[in-house]
Amino acid sequence: MGVQIGAKPDAGFEDPIGMLKDCHRRIEQFLGILCVVAERAQGRAMTGEESAAVQAAVTYFRVGGKRHNADEEESLFPRMRATGDTEDTGELEHQHRDAEALHARVEDLYADWLAEGPLDEEKQKELAAATEGLRRLYTEHIEREETVVFPRAARSLGADAIAEMGREFRARRS
DSSP states (O other): OOOOTTOOOOOOTTOHHHHHHHHHHHHHHHHHHHHHHHHHSTTSOOOHHHHHHHHHHHHHIIIIIHHHHHIIIIIIHHHHHHTTOOTTHHHHHHHHHHHHHHHHHHHHHHHHHHHHSSOOHHHHHHHHHHHHHHHHHHHHHHHHIIIIIHHHHHHHSOHHHHHHHHHHHHHHTO
């Protein structure tokens, strides 16, 4: 990732909820790449720049996306449930599974495109539908987390729980 002049620095392990929000920005950025290339490059071979961007996005979701889900499902959601706050967490986990299935299909279709050249019309439509499905899913998912779930977690979890989450996030990245 390049440095953007004037950009707010990413949150650190002392602010795990901020880290989750920062990850959402990266999800939006890499999803945007997958959607734009699917739309703009249809019917032709990808350029070198498009190919590199798609490969970076796919790798991000394969590594960073899975780690983000683990941060939520193994660190945040169990702590919220322990406080009696079970609203939303089950549905959000279900959305993670839906996104994983869509990502697997998008990754397969892009792999075909990179290996074999332009996708046929049926596969191109399938890619467009899958990337649009991811866009809709993530838009709803991120909004729900950032406007409802994360603020509730910040209010209901104590400083010790937040600090332990940060340690768990760090361990997942080492």
